[in-house]
Amino acid sequence: MRIDIITLFPKSFSVFDESIISRARKNGLIDINIFDLRDYTKDKHKKVDDYNFSGGAGLLIRADVVYDAVSAIDPEHKAHRIFLTPSAPIFNQQKVQELAKFERILLLCGHYEGVDQRAIDLCFDEVVSIGKFVLTGGEIACMAVVDAVARYIDGVIAPESLKNESYANGDELEYPQFTRPREFMGLTVPEVLLSGNHAEIEKWKREQSAVMTQKVAMTGKGEEV
Numbered sequence: 001m002r003i004d005i006i007t008l009f010p011k012s013f014s015v016f017d018e019s020i021i022s023r024a025r026k027n028g029l030i031d032i033n034i035f036d037l038r039d040y041t042k043d044k045h046k047k048v049d050d051y052n053f054s055g056g057a058g059l060l061i062r063a064d065v066v067y068d069a070v071s072a073i074d075p076e077h078k079a080h081r082i083f084l085t086p087s088a089p090i091f092n093q094q095k096v097q098e099l100a101k102f103e104r105i106l107l108l109c110g111h112y113e114g115v116d117q118r119a120i121d122l123c124f125d126e127v128v129s130i131g132k133f134v135l136t137g138g139e140i141a142c143m144a145v146v147d148a149v150a151r152y153i154d155g156v157i158a159p160e161s162l163k164n165e166s167y168a169n170g171d172e173l174e175y176p177q178f179t180r181p182r183e184f185m186g187l188t189v190p191e192v193l194l195s196g197n198h199a200e201i202e203k204w205k206r207e208q209s210a211v212m213t214q215k216v217a218m219t220g221k222g223e224e225v
């Protein structure tokens with residue numbers, strides 16, 4: 001999969017040089033390209049933003065700069081184009097799987113007060129928010145989306161891991177897990193996990209998944225819009 005990211009802060013994407021994503025890049029499974037939005041402005045001071053016609057203190061990223069960047073990077077509109085903004089439907093695991101099917105995606109990170117709406121209307125296929133809160137920019141949201149999507153690219157993660165995790169089956173959450181030592185600070189590993197009885201262990205996992213799912217739903221943390 002090819003992933004193009006347009007941002008005002010290219011250095012923040014060094015996170016993709018670590019761990020699983022870095023390995024997937026080295027193995028040629030994902031091709032991540034970071035583009036600096038400032039490279040597409042015609043302004044001699046590389047200014048990308050301007051005042052907001054609706055008033056207020058913040059500056060907005062100009063439509064022409066975004067349009068020129070997107071047109072240069074994806075001239076034939078081959079990529080599925082996503083704009084990251086809090087004013088959008090909330091991202092979830094179903095969307096992760098949907099996005100992972102595209103051969104190419106392009107993401108634009110907003111910053112400052114946002115982006116001129118005409119750029120969004122003209123250039124983007126979809127808007128995505130990673131949650132009901134506002135970040136200083138779309139970079140962290142973009143990293144979350146790319147990381148989650150990359151896990152679904154063939155070869156990046158063992159297929160088994162994708163089956164046994166939270167949200168693999170609807171809203172069901174994963175059961176609690178334990179490693180050595182068997183006792184830590186007075187807390188012990190549940191006896192059934194040490195029993196070697198696979199049928200009982202499977203039953204325990206299903207039950208604990210249901211308990212976890214219920215617990216999170218009741219505290220409202222699993223709420224979705």
Ligand code: ADE
Binds near residue numbers: 086128129132137141
């Ligand atoms: N930019 C700022 N806040 C955001 C959010 N919650 N999701 C996506 N992009 C954002």
